[in-house]
Amino acid sequence: MQYSPPSKTPGHGPWRRFRPGWAPSLLVALLLPALLGLxxxxxxxAEDKRALLAQFEARRQAEPLALAELVAAGAPAWQRVRLHGRFDAEHSLLLDNRTRAGRPGVELLQPFRDDGGQWLLVNRGWLPWPDRRVPPVFATPDEALALTAWVYRSPGNPFLLKHSAGDGWPRLVNRVDAAALWHELGRAGLPVELRLEPGAAAYAVDWPLLAMAPEKHLGYALQWFALATALLALFVYLGIHSAREISHAVTHRPD
Structure with missing residues (x-):
């Protein structure tokens, strides 16, 4: 008597229980790594932002440097500095489109001449501007001032001064570059923006340190991982469902 091996019933075996098809497999192979990567x-x-916040906090707690020490150090971001000198009321910049709590306004930036002769571009803070038909109102101290400020460097692309020749002062700008301002005025100045700490010459200086906090990045990461999980779950479900349909069709196929 000749032995015949038993034939495998269609639908049996792990490879027959999951048959997603080539098109869904290709789609998942492309999308899943992208979602996980994002x-x-x-x-x-988020980790980079935590490091930046830690660096800022360390420099905020440190004693402010003298201006000469700041220049020698290369004016690192967020470094505090002591200033003593006078504001130039003739050449004020109003940085447009700065909102606080939904209120429109501007930031006031003015040249400041330190007693050592160094020019600095100092951001005195935010001013409300509810009616654009009326210029923002601000006052410039005449006397010499002792100030504390910190170096602001934009984390994105560098800001560029935007103006047209013949513009008057104060000048409304959308982007600011201190070096371009010094070049226009023919002055030797530090090519960074300094932001005032609270004091007599400051307006609203509750500066938003980061455009996006670490928690926001964590929330976005969770969304991308959730999409990846949903995609994988759908892929598995469709593969099993497709395999069952094929197995059912083969089993009930008439001979």
Whole structure:
């Protein structure tokens, strides 16, 4: 008597229980790494922001440097500095489109001449501007002032001074570059923006340190990972469902 191996029933075996098809497999192969990559990128961004906040906090707690020490150090971001000198009331910049709590306004930037002869561009803070038909109102102290400020460097692309020749003062600008201002005025100045700490010459100086906090990046990472999980779950479900339909069709196929 000749032995015949038992034939495998269609639908049996692990490979027959999951048949997603080539098109869904290709789609998942492309999308899943991208979604996971975006999630891990957001986690990396959150860690970078934590490091920046820690660096800012360390420099905020440190004693402010003298201006000569700041220049020698290369004016690192967030470094505090002591200033003593006078504001130039003739050449004020109004940085437009700055909102606080939904209120429109501007930031006031003015040249400041330190007693050592160094020019600095000092941001005195935010001013409300509810009616654009009326210029923002501000006052410039005449006397010499002792101030404390910190170096602001934009984390994105550098700001560029935007103006047209013949513009008057105060000048409304959308972007500011201190070096371009010094070049226009023919002055030797530090090519960074200094932001005032609270004091007699400051307006609203509750500066938003980061455009996006680490928690925001974590939230985005969670969304990307959730999408990746949903995609994988749908892929598994469709693969099992498709395999069952094929197995059912083969089993009930008439001979």
């Amino acid at each position: 999630g891990f990128w957001q986690l990396s961004r």
